[in-house]
Amino acid sequence: MTLSLATSYLGLALKNPVVASASPLNSKLDNIRRLEDAGAAAVVLPSLFQEQIEAEAEAHDTLMGAYANSSPEAQSYFPSSISSPYGLGPEHYLNFVRRARDAVAIPVIASLNGSSRAGWIDYAKRIEQAGAAAIELNMYHVPTDLLESGHDVEARYIDIVGAVCVSVALPIAIKLTPYLSSIGHFANRLVERGAAGLVLFNRLLQPDFDLVGLRLTDTLELSTPAELRLPLLWTAILAGRTEASLAASSGVASSADVVKCILAGADVAMTTSAVLHGGIDTVGTLVTGLEAWMEARDFANLNEMRGLLSWVHSKDRSIYTRANYLRILERYSAG
Ligand SMILES: Cc1cc2nc3c(=O)[nH]c(=O)nc-3n(C[C@H](O)[C@H](O)[C@H](O)COP(=O)(O)O)c2cc1C
Structure with a gap:
């Protein structure tokens, strides 16, 4: 039996479903080549941040004697002296997209990271011109303003997605936060606005408390495998019910985690922490573990196994609902 791991993501034909998600590793050309050699089917570049683009525009305006206060947020939290967490300023980023695209045969997905609609969105066009295969949009936003309602937060995201999607022909994937009240409904709205893919999920970096000081x-902890359960749940609920x-x-x-993602209905599984x-x-x-698992189970390709444990294919949908919540608690109490 010839076994195929081929899959399609954002309309891109991929040799397998393992994608190296955004990480500092992916800011070096040599690492991107090594990821390709190791078997990654695509790479997502680290993000170009709204604050970087605005800081550069502001520096330009200052230079031109026309200082414009484009975003108070950008000035207070992201001094223009900090060009980027990855040493990739906006122009450098575009250049890096070009060089990465030329260096490897696998698709190179660029990442734009912002939380309000502004001039930075124009960069989607420039990223497209630089030759990225797709753009991942990370709208990392913590709604600390108690006057900002859930509706406002969703409207903010929809506004950005709509603006980016009309500005380019490239497929756009939205790296979603799980902290939404109705993920399925919102996912459909994003698709209506032109999103070609959903990344489930972005990881909220949460501060800890230092009890001495x-x-x-704000140190970064890498993820643990236990965190996969939330993406699995929502992938399984959405698979086969969204375009x-x-x-x-x-x-x-x-x-085994990759196998689970496919069984839930994912087109690809992304990984950063494990690689770091x-x-x-x-x-x-x-990749080889997935292949071995499929061989042992006589699956010839991913389509035969994709979504087998999803909501759509589930004989007992109560597993996804409140009924299961009660069952789990009951079983635990019964020891
Ligand atoms: C050190 C580090 C840097 C990251 N940089 C970015 C980034 O620039 N843009 C982005 O969208 N996600 C970024 N991420 C998030 C990862 O792409 C990924 O979504 C997250 O780590 C969850 O996946 P994992 O459990 O496989 O690590 C970063 C993660 C880490 C650990």
């Missing part, structure tokens, strides 16, 4: 700490491609993301650390932790070759173990 009595202050917040968007689905990428399961957060907590993918082993080939275990090295670039981790990607290869995810």
